[in-house]
Amino acid sequence: MSPKRYTLVVDPIACDGHGVCAELLPERIRLDPWGFPIIESGAVPAQLLDHAQRAAVSCPRLALTLVELDS
């Protein structure tokens, strides 16, 4: 059985462009010219999962979620 895989999903309606996520997880998230996150698609590498989790819970708008990918 392979370990669970997760991806980051942003709710673009809730997102206000605070940019906290990009500071906490620059490996997967950069900001567009207006300050909104551009997220790498696909599964978050296992070694970054803790950081991804931290980025998600730190979002002031709770717009970022770590979701399990179907295997």
Add this chain to the structure above:
Amino acid sequence: MRADALRRSNGSDGPPNRSSVDPPAGVARLLSGVGTDGGTMTHEAHLDRWGHLPEWRGATFIDELETSGLRGHGGAWFPVGLKWRDIRASRLRAPIVVANGAEGEPASGKDRLLIEQVPHLVLDGAVVAAQALGASRVVVHVPARSVRTVTSAIESRQQHAPDPVGFDVVVAPDRFLAGQESAVVSTVNGRNPGIPTFTGLRTIRERGVDGRPTLVQNVETLAHVALIARFGAGWFRRIGTHDSPGTALVTVTGRWSEPRIIEAPLGVPLGQILGLESGEARSVQGVLLGGYGGGWVATADALAMPFTEEAARLLGTSIGAGVVALLPTGACPLSEVSRVVTYLEGQGAGQCGPCVNGLALLATAMNQLAFRPKSLRGGLSAIPTLCGLVEGRGACRHPDGVARFIRSALQVFSDHAAAHIQRGICQSTAAPFLPLPPGRHSRLATPRSR
């Protein structure tokens, strides 16, 4: 007495009780029997024309629907049987059926035609859906102008042959996004009418109106369902291709002096459908397929294309809700595109940062390219870059549609765009061509003098 004894258990055997009426043999299916006077077919005339709706037992009709291969005519071309099976399977609570006739696309008129001229075909299809899915409520979602026709159609059915479901009529706002699935649910739920929501990994099928599993189905799709319920999947497949069977209503602008709605056999080359061979097409600069969320295609490619969603996707676009516009030579394609993009920007829901910011810049850039090309900063290549910043980043597909509309225009009309940059605007005096609702859709309608 109901014809219970005639029901069959296996849907693939065809309709349970043979219709008393012969199926239409030609390409005119939905439109057969539709008069040219624009009047509404009464329920009596409808029953004369099509006979009574056969009674399919429970979900057996879903088998028939899957065999028929019907796909959604609202623009996504999703397999209808699969969608219904999904809803049927996920039901914890009774689902809701929404007959979607919002038709926010300004270049499309087929939903309005169906609702206003053959409303009973649409209502029949909604009844079949409700019965197959175990829904007791059907919501008919139409613009204000069609409410009276729909309401009186529902009333006349209740007098003559009451349906086993209740109908509600909900007014669709006059917005481009009003027909988008999650926006429809917003409207029916009475919150932020016409505004899409972020559904995330969930779908409207699982959780829509009142939190129930919800089928949002375009009215043309439901009209096809009404005929499949009567004449079966075998009949339905006599026209069309394996993957895109049947016919489609197509709103055609630019072929005849007025826009026209025709019923076309799927899979036949577009040129043949329009009666336009490539030799006669010199007066056409380019073809827009799929409306304002669709894309431009070079004239020769478009006319040679078998009219199906698969073929359109190979050309990088979609046939969408069956919208075809032939841009005449003499029109400035860039000013046409600019007007539409300004309209589309104004039609955004204003909820998602990348869409709000990106579409505003795209509207400005297209306006500059059309009317003041010297002021376009970064040159032509700046525009696709901007498109890339909005694609896939909205809660709905609005920004993706705008980006496709623009990108395809820059490809098909690349010579024209280069000429604007190098030699200045083309001074076309043609009247605006692409249809838009009344309003101001240009930021710089008149070019600056010198």
